[in-house]
Amino acid sequence: MGKIATALTIAGSDSGGGAGIQADLKTFHQLGVYGMSAITAVTAQNTLGVAGVYPLSVEAVSLQIREVLRDIGADAAKTGMLFDAAIISAVAEEVKAFGIQKLVVDPVMVAKGGAKLLLDEAIVALQKHLLPVSEVVTPNLPEAECLTGMQIRTPEDMREGARAIHALGVRNVLMKGGHLEGDVVVDMLFDGQAFYEISHERVQTRHTHGTGCTFSAALTAELAKGTPLVTAVEKANRFIFEAIKTAPQLGGGHGPTNHWAVIDE
Template identity: 50%
Template sequence: MKNVLTIAGSDSSGGAGIQADLKTFSAHGVFGMSVITAVTAQNTQGVFAVQDIDPDIIAKQIDAIFDDISVDAVKIGMVSQIPTIKIIAEKLREYAPEKLVVDPVMVSKSGYHLLNPDAELTLIQELLPLATVVTPNIPEAEVMSHRSIHTLEEMKDAAKAIFQMGAKNVLLKGGHLENDSTDILFTGKEFIPFSSARINTKNTHGTGCTLSSAIASNLARGMSIEQAIAQAKEYITIAIEHSLAIGKGVGPTHHFYSLYQKAGLLND
């Protein structure tokens, strides 16, 4: 079994963050491990408070994993402060995991800033050069590339700009486009589109966390970047199609739908 580490924040409602990452790892047949960077008080209606973990404790969590267990891939999610980003980058340079997925979590769906604006440049400078792939959505890509994005061509231009920041691959997610939900992978040599039908549901809490964790799982299992993304897209599409109307707001995706179906635990 491959071992995959998530470095991210905790979501008390279980739909995003560390909890979504570990569910996704399990659904992909890899062993999930976690380094918690922050504890959030959140539910389907929003994020209400964040307490960042001390950078020294973050470092010790990373040391504890790498000193004992072989790590086949790492996914980075919420890293809200400059000291947090710097200690993670320092430790990743020390341990040099071969496969690293960076999901630049900046703002929650409810509008809460999960990455302090003064830390945006630090994330770009410290983590992107280490990344096998970075997975921004359109609002995140707009912040990173300092440009507006409304079309596929503008997505390509932004992907090129982000690629220049050091990541080996850029997957720019198109879910925020009005008429298209195509994601674009830029490898530095070519653009590869990944299209899927837009699903009419409000229950999309944790989709970014889930997709990036699925990509990390697939990379750990030995897939190419293109294959890892393609299969991760299939997985998240099913998870969104069968999302869960839990809570009063934006519900979570169904991380285990296919497994439950095979086990005969579903009625449909």
Template identity: 50%
Template sequence: MKVALTIAGSDSGGGAGIQADLKTFHQFGVFGTSVVTAVTAQNTVGVLAWQALPAELVTRQIDALADDLPPAAVKSGMLGSAELVETVAAGIARRRLPSYVLDPVMVATSGDRLLDRDAEQLIGRRLVPLARLVTPNLEEAAILTGREVRTPADMERAGRALLELGAQAALVKGGHLPGNDVVDVLMSDGMVRRFSRPRLDTTSTHGTGCTLSAAITAGLAHGRPLERSVEDALDFVQRAIAAAPGLGHGHGPLNHFVPAPPRPPTDGW
């Protein structure tokens, strides 16, 4: 069985963070492990409080897993502080963790900030060059590249800028653009692909970015090509939103129990 690792914050509401990641890993047939970077007190309405964990404890978690349960792919989400950005970058490089998917979480779906401002540019300098894939939304792409991102053409330019910063590939997510369709742009090695799907009329969007990056990570852990992993993940998220259980009074969670794409027969189970 393949192992996938999430390095992210804990969401007490269960819709995002490591809770969403581990549920997604399970649906994709990989064994999920986690490095907790922060603990949040949140629900579907908003984030009431959060606290980053000590850097030494984050390092010890990374080492514990690398020593005994080495991942085939890894993702990071909420890191919270500049110190933890440095800590995670050092851990990924030192332990040579493979197929790293960087979800540069900065703001929650509710609008609450989940990253200190002094850490934003540090992500571009320290984590982007380590990434197999970076998955920013429009706001995150604008912060990382220092340019406005308001159209699909802007998304392509932002993707190129992220590749210039050292990422192997970039998936710029267009869910916040107006229109009847949602457009995401994948760029890698001179390849540009736009994914388009109908926009769903729902407020159940809490944890979509976490779920998407976790699903891509699971695909990479299985050894699937990046483009297929992205396509499978986008399909999974679309169906998870469509089947959302309608929980809470704000931005509700997805349904992480919709079927994922079939596992490859080489997995042997």
């Protein structure tokens, strides 16, 4: 076996296993990447909703990141639920200190059931500290609205929102179009110069818990392996489509996607 690619997830723990570090680590493994984690918060949740959120201290989050990176290192990293401004600032400092170039930011703000997972003051910290050290940010449309203060209802709105987010300092913006209506879901990648559209058929299902985590984890895994960004986005898009289409039908609410999904290389 040659050198295996490594990826670090900095995110919350989902006791139901469909999102957060559980989804990230399962996706990393499925795509052939060695996964590591730094937990920012513990949640008590299932497919029906979030019953409790218990953040870790800033020191605990920073030390997890530091100990992993100073020994094993990471070819790529991603963030999920970061909870508050202090944790976001600390994560940004560790990313800069260790020179992580391939950072994927999934700006997790609200759970499927409506529970708030990012405090309001943390949005400013994410914009100011984390986005400028990130390779790509992957907001859905409600998250993009929070980041920009815009209303996003059309493909042209998506382009305008992508430009506004790019102006915050992130190198690439991947706007996920799942909240727009239509039988086809169109995502838009903006690199500051051009837009690339990636689309797939919409799957009608309630089993979509953790789709953002799983998609961004697949993207992180591909970047860790050295896949060019546009191709990495295309592969992550195919992975999440298959994961949703073959969801295991678990739980009485928004069930998880299938982290054993297989895509053609």
